[in-house]
Structures are given as C-alpha cells and as structure tokens.
Amino acid sequence: MKDKVLRAFAEMENVKERTMRESENAKKFAIQNFAKCLLDVADNLSRASSAAKESFTKIDVSKDTGGSVLQLQTLLEGVEMTEKQLSEVFRKFGLEKYNPRNEEFDPNRHNAVFQVPDASKPANHVAVVLKVGYMLHDRVIRPAEVGVTVAMS
Numbered sequence: 001m002k003d004k005v006l007r008a009f010a011e012m013e014n015v016k017e018r019t020m021r022e023s024e025n026a027k028k029f030a031i032q033n034f035a036k037c038l039l040d041v042a043d044n045l046s047r048a049s050s051a052a053k054e055s056f057t058k059i060d061v062s063k064d065t066g067g068s069v070l071q072l073q074t075l076l077e078g079v080e081m082t083e084k085q086l087s088e089v090f091r092k093f094g095l096e097k098y099n100p101r102n103e104e105f106d107p108n109r110h111n112a113v114f115q116v117p118d119a120s121k122p123a124n125h126v127a128v129v130l131k132v133g134y135m136l137h138d139r140v141i142r143p144a145e146v147g148v149t150v151a152m153s
Helices: 002-028 032-058 068-092
Strands: 095-098 110-117 126-131 133-136 139-142 144-150
Touching: 032 068, 032 133, 032 139, 068 095, 110 126
Parallel strands: 110 144
Antiparallel strands: 095 133, 126 144, 133 139
C-alpha cells in the first residue's frame, strides 16, 4: 500500500512538472504566428531603406532645385527609425535575426536555395544570404534562405 501511495505521489509530481513546462512553452511561443507575419514587414522596411540609400548615389545634388534630396533624406530617416523600433520590439519579445554568412550549412537553420562553386571557401558553407533567418527564443521560426558553396571538381 505504501508503495502505491509513493508511486501515485511521484506520478502527480511528474504531471505537475510537465504541465508547468508546457504552460511556460505556450506562453513563450504564443506570439510565433504573429511574429512570422511581421517578418515580411521587417524585410520590406529593410528593402525600402536600401532603395532610398541607393537613390542618394544617383541624385546630382547640384541640380536639386525642388528639394527632393531633403525629402528623400527625411523619408530614409523615417524608414530607418521604424526599422530600428521594430527590431527593438522583436528583441523585447525574444525574436532575434541571424545572418549566417560564412557559417557551415545547417539544415535546421538554413534553407539552401542554390549552390555556388567557389574554390576560395570551404565546401558546405553559406556563401550568399538571400533572406536572413529569425529565431524565437531557441526555436527557428524562419530559416535563412541561402546559397551554399560546393567543392570544385
């Protein structure tokens, strides 16, 4: 009888610990779907910032009589501030961006889109990053889209 009581008590403790662990994970990863949807927004802000910076190199400031340089500068500052604020919110909730350039290819963290023959780099390493990856705490929610080096034959 004493053995049965001890076993029942141990089972109750195991159930309690498992329930607590599952509850913590549910809280920790509750925003996963919402965060996935925002990743495209972050990508678009990054592209907008890059496009505005590239536009600066094409403008002849001496011919700017309409003030377009100032307008473009203001737009760029607004986009960069929004991008920075979004990154801070991501970090606050455990969402981290990672850029795996030159890392060894890891199928758990990277999605190989193409192969790059490159004798200057070791085989099976990330040569090109098309899209950065994101992790929510310790879980990959979007693998990085990459080009991977292959050995030259």
